[in-house]
Amino acid sequence: MTRFLPSITTHASMHTSVFIHPTAIVSPAAKLSPGVSIGAFCLIHDQVEIGENTTIEAYCELGHPSALAPELPLVIGAHSLIRSHSLFYQGSTFGERLATGHYVSVRELTTAGSNFPLGTKSDFQGHCRIGNFVRTHNNVHIGQKSVIGNFVWLFPDVLLTNDPNPPSETLFGPVIEDFAVIASKATLLPGVNIGEHAVIGAHSLVGINIDAGMFANGSPAKVICKASMLRMKNNPAIKAYPWNKRFARGYPEDLVQAWSI
Amino acid sequence: MTRFLPSITTHASMHTSVFIHPTAIVSPAAKLSPGVSIGAFCLIHDQVEIGENTTIEAYCELGHPSALAPELPLVIGAHSLIRSHSLFYQGSTFGERLATGHYVSVRELTTAGSNFPLGTKSDFQGHCRIGNFVRTHNNVHIGQKSVIGNFVWLFPDVLLTNDPNPPSETLFGPVIEDFAVIASKATLLPGVNIGEHAVIGAHSLVGINIDAGMFANGSPAKVICKASMLRMKNNPAIKAYPWNKRFARGYPEDLVQAWSI
Amino acid sequence: MTRFLPSITTHASMHTSVFIHPTAIVSPAAKLSPGVSIGAFCLIHDQVEIGENTTIEAYCELGHPSALAPELPLVIGAHSLIRSHSLFYQGSTFGERLATGHYVSVRELTTAGSNFPLGTKSDFQGHCRIGNFVRTHNNVHIGQKSVIGNFVWLFPDVLLTNDPNPPSETLFGPVIEDFAVIASKATLLPGVNIGEHAVIGAHSLVGINIDAGMFANGSPAKVICKASMLRMKNNPAIKAYPWNKRFARGYPEDLVQAWSI
Numbered sequence: 075m076t077r078f079l080p081s082i083t084t085h086a087s088m089h090t091s092v093f094i095h096p097t098a099i100v101s102p103a104a105k106l107s108p109g110v111s112i113g114a115f116c117l118i119h120d121q122v123e124i125g126e127n128t129t130i131e132a133y134c135e136l137g138h139p140s141a142l143a144p145e146l147p148l149v150i151g152a153h154s155l156i157r158s159h160s161l162f163y164q165g166s167t168f169g170e171r172l173a174t175g176h177y178v179s180v181r182e183l184t185t186a187g188s189n190f191p192l193g194t195k196s197d198f199q200g201h202c203r204i205g206n207f208v209r210t211h212n213n214v215h216i217g218q219k220s221v222i223g224n225f226v227w228l229f230p231d232v233l234l235t236n237d238p239n240p241p242s243e244t245l246f247g248p249v250i251e252d253f254a255v256i257a258s259k260a261t262l263l264p265g266v267n268i269g270e271h272a273v274i275g276a277h278s279l280v281g282i283n284i285d286a287g288m289f290a291n292g293s294p295a296k297v298i299c300k301a302s303m304l305r306m307k308n309n310p311a312i313k314a315y316p317w318n319k320r321f322a323r324g325y326p327e328d329l330v331q332a333w334s335i
Numbered sequence: 336m337t338r339f340l341p342s343i344t345t346h347a348s349m350h351t352s353v354f355i356h357p358t359a360i361v362s363p364a365a366k367l368s369p370g371v372s373i374g375a376f377c378l379i380h381d382q383v384e385i386g387e388n389t390t391i392e393a394y395c396e397l398g399h400p401s402a403l404a405p406e407l408p409l410v411i412g413a414h415s416l417i418r419s420h421s422l423f424y425q426g427s428t429f430g431e432r433l434a435t436g437h438y439v440s441v442r443e444l445t446t447a448g449s450n451f452p453l454g455t456k457s458d459f460q461g462h463c464r465i466g467n468f469v470r471t472h473n474n475v476h477i478g479q480k481s482v483i484g485n486f487v488w489l490f491p492d493v494l495l496t497n498d499p500n501p502p503s504e505t506l507f508g509p510v511i512e513d514f515a516v517i518a519s520k521a522t523l524l525p526g527v528n529i530g531e532h533a534v535i536g537a538h539s540l541v542g543i544n545i546d547a548g549m550f551a552n553g554s555p556a557k558v559i560c561k562a563s564m565l566r567m568k569n570n571p572a573i574k575a576y577p578w579n580k581r582f583a584r585g586y587p588e589d590l591v592q593a594w595s596i
Numbered sequence: 597m598t599r600f601l602p603s604i605t606t607h608a609s610m611h612t613s614v615f616i617h618p619t620a621i622v623s624p625a626a627k628l629s630p631g632v633s634i635g636a637f638c639l640i641h642d643q644v645e646i647g648e649n650t651t652i653e654a655y656c657e658l659g660h661p662s663a664l665a666p667e668l669p670l671v672i673g674a675h676s677l678i679r680s681h682s683l684f685y686q687g688s689t690f691g692e693r694l695a696t697g698h699y700v701s702v703r704e705l706t707t708a709g710s711n712f713p714l715g716t717k718s719d720f721q722g723h724c725r726i727g728n729f730v731r732t733h734n735n736v737h738i739g740q741k742s743v744i745g746n747f748v749w750l751f752p753d754v755l756l757t758n759d760p761n762p763p764s765e766t767l768f769g770p771v772i773e774d775f776a777v778i779a780s781k782a783t784l785l786p787g788v789n790i791g792e793h794a795v796i797g798a799h800s801l802v803g804i805n806i807d808a809g810m811f812a813n814g815s816p817a818k819v820i821c822k823a824s825m826l827r828m829k830n831n832p833a834i835k836a837y838p839w840n841k842r843f844a845r846g847y848p849e850d851l852v853q854a855w856s857i
Contacts, residue, residue, distance in 0.1 A: 097360070099619070099636055114360055114378055115394075117636055117654050117680075132378050132396055133637075135654055135680055158378075158396055158422060159438075161680060161698055176422055176440050177681075179698050179716055194440055194458055197716055197734055209502070212458055213476060215735060215752050227502055230476050231494055233753055235780045235798060238829035239836040241731070241749055241843050246829075258496045259522050261781050261799045264829075276496060277522050277540040277554060279799040293554055293799060293815055307499035307507075307525075314500040321502050358621070375621055375639055376655075393639050393657055419639075419657055419683060420699075437683055437701050455701055455719055470763070473719055474737060490762055491737050492755055519757045520783050537757060538783050538801040538815060554815055568760035568768075568786075575761040582763050 095132075104137065107152065121145075121164040125152030131176075132158045140164050140182040142200075151188060166200065175212060184216075191324075193230070202247060207325065211258075219247030225318065226250050229276075231259040238264040251286065253318060260295075271316050273301040289315075356393075365398065366408075374419065382406075382425040386413030392437075393419040401425050401443040403461075412449060427461065436473060445477075452585075454491070463508060468586065472519075480508030486579065487511050490537070492520040499525040512547065514579060521556075532577050534562040550576075617654075626659065629674065643667075643686040647674030653698075654680040662686050662704040664722075673710060688722065697734060706738075713846075715752070724769060729847065733780075741769030747840065748772050751798075753781040760786040773808065775840060782817075793838050795823040811837075 089108040094100050098112045103120040109127035112118060116130055119137035130136065134156050137148045143165025150156065151170035158176050165182035168190060175194030184198050187206035196214045205224035210216075214228045217236040222228075228250075236245040246265030250256065254268045257276040262268065267283040274280055275291030275298075284290045289301040301315035312320060322330040350369040355361050359373045364381040370388035373379060377391055380398030391397065395417050398409045404426025411417065412431035419437050426443035429451060436455030445459050448467035457475045466485035471477075475489045478497040483489075489511075497506040507526030511517065515529045518537040523529065528544040535541055536552030536559075545551045550562040562576035573581060583591040611630040616622050620634045625642040631649035634640060638652055641659030652658065656678050659670045665687025672678065673692035680698050687704035690712065697716030706720050709728035718736045727746035732738075736750045739758040744750075750772075758767040768787030772778065776790045779798040784790065789805040796802055797813030797820075806812045811823040823837035834842060844852040 097358075097619075115376055115637055115655075133376075133394060133655060133681075138680070158399070159394075159420065159681065177438060177699060177717075195438075195456065195717065199734070212460070213474075213735075217752070229498075229501055230478070230496070231492075231753075233781055235752070237751075239826070239839075240751055240777055240779055241839055242828070242836075243843070243845065244828075244830050255501055257501055259494055263798060276524060304500070306503070306505075308505050314503075317500075317502055321504070323504065358619075376637055394637075394655060419660070420655075420681065438699060456699075456717065473721070474735075488763055490759075491739070491757070492753075516762055518762055520755055537785060565761070567764070567766075569766050575764075578761075578763055582765070584765065 101137075105147075113158065119164065121147040122150075123147050124150045125154065125170065127152055128154040128156070130156045131160075133160075134158065135161045138163045143182040146182070157194070163200065166198075169206065187224070205252070207329075209324075217245070217247060219245045221247055221249045223250060223252040223254070223270075225253045227255045227317075229256065229258040229260075232256050233261045235262065236264045253316060255315075255317060271301060273304070273315055287316075362398075368413065380425065382408040384408045384410045386411060386415065386431065388413055389415040389417070391417045392421075394421075395419065396422045399424045404443040407443070418455070424461065427459075430467065448485070466513070468590075470585075478506070478508060480506045482508055482510045484511060484513040484515070484531075486514045488516045488578075490517060490519040490521075493517050494522045496523065497525050514577060516576070516578060532562060534565070534576055548577075623659075627669075635680065641686065643669040644672075645669050646672045647676065647692065649674055650676040650678070652678045653682075655682075656680065657683045660685045665704040668704070679716070685722065688720075691728065709746070727774070729851075731846075739767070739769060741767045743769055743771045745772060745774040745776070745792075747775045749777045749839075751778065751780040751782075754778050755781075755783045757784065758786050775838060777837070777839060793823060795826070795837055809838075 091108045092106045093111040095114040097114045098116040100118040101120045104118045104122040107126035111129045113132040115133050117135045122137035140163045146165035148164045149167040154172040160178040162180045163182040166184040168186045169188030171189045173191045177195045180198040181200030183201045186204035189207045193212035198216045199218045201218040202220040204222045208226045210228040211230045215233045217234045220234045234248050236247045248262040248266050250268045251270040253271045255273045260274045260278045263281040269286030271287045272284045273289045278295040279293040280295040288297045290297045304314040306312040318333045352369045353367045354372040356375040358375045359377040361379040362381045365379045365383040368387035372390045374393040376394050378396040383398035401424045407426035409425045410428040415433040421439040423441045424443040427445040429447045430449030432450045434452045438456045441459040442461030444462045447465035450468045454473035459477045460479045462479040463481040465483045469487045471489040472491045476494045478495045480497050481495045497508045509523040511529045512531040514532045517535045521535045521539045524542040530547030532548045533545045534550045539556040540554040541556040549558050551558045565575040567573040579594045613630045614628045615633040617636045619636045620638040622640040623642045626640045626644040629648035633651045635654040637655050639657040644659035662685045668687035670686045671689040676694040682700040684702045685704040688706040690708045691710030693711045695713045699717045702720040703722030705723045708726035711729045715734035720738045721740045723740040724742040726744045730748045732750040733752045737755045739756045742756045756770050758769045770784040770788050772790045773792040775793045777795045782796050782800045785803040791808030793809045794806045795811045800817040801815040802817040810819045812819045826836040828834040840855045
């Protein structure tokens with residue numbers, strides 16, 4: 075563990091626009107870009123690189139040492155927000171505009187793209203790959219070897235498993251393709267493939283591959299119908315899926331236009 | 336984020352019976368009633384009002400700023416206990432005798448009555464309404480728009496969802512009526528109504544309304560029988576429900592007498 | 597709550613090999629063996645005994661006072677690692693080589709043997725008994741009165757319940773015998789017995805006793821076959837269970853030889 079004294083308020087190389095709360099403990103080796111703000115009681119270890127205008131809230135620990143990635147930094151992209159009580163290991167990389175909830179834990183060797191809102195109490199076990207514009211809600215557990223595409227949604231308590239014969243050494247993470255939606259408390263069994271624009275119902279246990287555009291549900295999950303047959307509950311005239319034909323909040327204007335919403 | 340220096344041990348207006356740990360950071364704007372105690376490493380923001388004789392344990396962050404409720408304070412009633420590592424946003428209100436577990440997170444615009452014991456690692460997403468004498472166990476997730484009556488019980492890992500067509504903008508929270516019991520790991524789907532004195536079995540997925548006094552179970556949940564037909568496992572001579580005919584711990588004497596236990 | 601000032605860097609009786617971070621708050625009554633290291637922003641209460649060469653990471657609170665075990669210390673065995681943001685009450689005892697994840701919470705009157713790796717965000721409700729060489733993954737919830745043998749595995753989101761008639765005062769914890777495996781998101785209902793070398797499938801709801809060596813699965817769980825009939829997914833020539841005939845990582849050499857792997 076890094077053993078610096080607290081209240082390191084200036085670094086020789088630190089830009090004047092960087093703010094470090096006097097109670098925060100920040101390694102002089104950490105690279106803080108202009109406009110970075112480090113909150114109260116934070117602990118920033120050596121192997122950390124934070125992009126400009128990123129805010130780290132209170133009680134966060136960034137760059138926790140890892141024997142599995144001893145040379146690799148934690149990289150947090152610009153314009154990000156790490157909410158309080160969160161923990162990131164060294165050796166993971168996030169693109170611009172990461173926005174976490176609170177009490178988030180991220181182990182080493184997680185790689186994620188840009189524009190990633192990530193819910194409170196989520197748990198990333200590392201050794202996984204995540205695309206751009208993914209959104210994960212609260213208390214999501216991402217096991218090792220998971221592969222998540224772009225524009226994917228994971229709702230509360232979703233669990234991605236990876237060991238078909240627990241305990242074993244041969245882990246197979248689920249693969250979730252672009253635009254797929256995994257509803258609350260669903261469990262994906264090791265190695266399943268969830269196709270593009272597929273939709274998984276709440277509380278499902280998915281042990282089979284789900285083809286692109288299909289809706290699967292149940293425990294064990296079965297394919298029910300094309301997701302495009304589902305209608306909005308409060309307005310059955312509107313198709314619920316593909317969701318990006320009706321939902322645009324938080325996406326860039328040019329993307330939304332390409333989706334022709 | 337509030338940027339006060341630590342160790343603010345006195346406020347001009349502070350009652351002598353208030354204790355603030357020297358490592359806590361407390362905004363001078365926070366309103367602390369007589370007998371309030373603030374633990375080590377706490378962070379108390381501007382918009383906070385704490386009732387008398389309330390104890391805030393270590394590592395708690397109260398009044399986290401919210402863009403959705405910028406003018407509203409966090410109000411914690413008198414005689415409350417917030418256990419360590421918990422987080423409350425501004426703009427939520429709790430009555431007297433709140434007692435939380437650890438690592439609890441509460442977002443803005445949660446309104447709860449009095450006498451609320453609330454379990455470790457629970458997650459309140461805000462924009463919800465909770466009655467009096469509710470008890471929620473650990474790792475409960477209360478989605479936005481949830482409405483919970485009085486004397487309701489939620490057991491570990493219960494999940495209240497709200498989006499019938501995820502992702503969408505039209506959220507329908509579940510409604511749980513007085514005295515209802517939701518057993519462990521049950522999921523309530525968006526907008527369902529759980530009637531007064533109804534009982535939901537463990538691990539159920541509830542997608543239908545459950546009438547008052549009924550027992551529902553399964554995934555998907557079906558109505559099984561009247562809850563009053565269930566017997567105590569260790570003493571079948573005693574009806575298990577309505578539970579308030581046989582269980583009185585923690586309720587005021589006059590209430591218990593009215594329940595004629 | 598203990599109300600010491602921070603930065604207690606020396607105790608009269610403290611061995612020179614003990615390291616206490618200057619921001620940690622450590623009761624002079626706590627017993628720290630040689631080689632103990634206390635991380636930043638820790639809070640160590642009076643009733644704590646930590647074995648030699650044990651590391652406590654940042655933001656940990658050890659020995660949280662408990663009215664249910666006011667005289668009993670928290671005992672952490674030698675060569676242990678408590679990862680950051682964790683919380684242990686007084687009155688629990690762990691053998692040597694405990695290794696926790698982050699944000700772990702342990703209430704009073706938990707008794708565990710040696711060599712216990714225990715995952716991030718797990719929640720031990722106390723009043724439970726755990727053997728040697730148990731491994732629990734992340735976000736596991738161990739209810740009161742649980743009894744767990746030796747060499748048991750619990751995977752993410754497993755829930756052990758204890759109240760057959762919630763709410764009631766008569767709790768029956770599950771009993772899990774040696775070498776049993778409980779896969780992800782399974783729920784054990786109150787008082788069930790999981791036999792030696794039994795295997796429970798992911799997302800199961802177990803309301804019946806499972807005999808030794810059997811594989812049970814489903815919601816509600818039914819016995820499917822002998823666990824020894826299951827084959828490794830990536831190599832069907834190998835039996836998956838008993839797992840200790842094929843999996844040795846982390847166990848002492850003499851044990852593994854006795855298992856004749």
